[in-house]
Amino acid sequence: MRPVITWGDPRLKRVSEDVGAWSPELEQLVTDLFETGYAEEGLGIAAPQVGVNLNLAVVDLSCGQDPGQRTVLVNPEIVHEEGVQKGPEGCLSIPGIHEVLERPKKVRVKNRRRDGSWEELEGEDLLARAYCHEIDHLRGRLFVEYFGPVKRQVIKRKYDKSRKG
Numbered sequence: 001m002r003p004v005i006t007w008g009d010p011r012l013k014r015v016s017e018d019v020g021a022w023s024p025e026l027e028q029l030v031t032d033l034f035e036t037g038y039a040e041e042g043l044g045i046a047a048p049q050v051g052v053n054l055n056l057a058v059v060d061l062s063c064g065q066d067p068g069q070r071t072v073l074v075n076p077e078i079v080h081e082e083g084v085q086k087g088p089e090g091c092l093s094i095p096g097i098h099e100v101l102e103r104p105k106k107v108r109v110k111n112r113r114r115d116g117s118w119e120e121l122e123g124e125d126l127l128a129r130a131y132c133h134e135i136d137h138l139r140g141r142l143f144v145e146y147f148g149p150v151k152r153q154v155i156k157r158k159y160d161k162s163r164k165g
Contacts, residue, residue, distance in 0.1 A: 001035045002050040007094045007142065007159060009051075016048055016055045016138045018075045022114045026056070030072055033058045042092045044130045046137035049093050057134035061126060071121065073111055076135050080108035085125060089133065089143050096162045097155060101146055103129045 005011055019026065029052060037045040037058060046057035055075045062069040083105030090098040107128045109121045123131045133143060144155050 001039050002032050004036060004040060004045070004049050004092050005051055007144075007156075009093075011051050011053065012048055012093060012137070012142060013140045014048065014053050015140045016046075016053050018055050019112070022116070026054075027114075029054075029056065030058060034060065034064070034070065037092070038064045040092045043126070044134045045092055046134045048137050048140070055138045057138060059127070059130045059134060061130065072114075073109070073121075073131070073134060073138075074114070075112045076121075076131070076138070077110045078107050078132065078135060079110045079120070080106075082106040085129065087126075087129065089129065091133070091143055093137075094142065094144065094159060097144070097159050099144070099147070099155065101143055103132050107131050109135070 029047060033045050033047065033050065036050060037060065041063065043061055043063065044057060044059035047054045057073040059071045059073065060069050081104035084102055085105045086100055086102050088098045089101045105128060106124045109131050111119050111121050113119055136143065144152055147155065
């Protein structure tokens with residue numbers, strides 16, 4: 001498990017570097033990401049959220065209950081979006097904040113496997129939302145940045161107040 005960095009940390013704003021050849025260190029990072037995500041009760045977590053500037057994220061909508069739902073995103077790219085959904089979204093790097101946000105209803109993601117070959121993953125509804133959210137992290141974007149400056153200020157004040165206790 002690793003500590004999750006929070007809103008305001010400049011590392012969350014960096015565009016991540018592509019993952020190269022698979023290694024034992026990357027495998028350990030994947031393990032750490034899943035463990036950290038489960039401990040924080042998240043549906044996914046990206047490497048930048050633990051201070052690692054790599055295009056790597058994990059998603060598990062079962063929160064560890066179904067190993068078959070564990071997905072590792074490596075150098076992912078959204079190649080197709082379809083439809084629209086509106087729903088609440090939160091972020092482990094902005095604890096306590098949940099806002100309704102519009103995302104695609106379906107996405108197709110080009111994703112690199114550990115062996116270097118490519119696959120396409122499809123996500124719908126909550127899985128599409130999770131893919132979009134984690135890929136945003138890899139591009140240095142937090143979900144609150146989809147809101148205008150006034151709404152973002154309100155969210156930031158609410159967040160800051162919650163942090164002070």
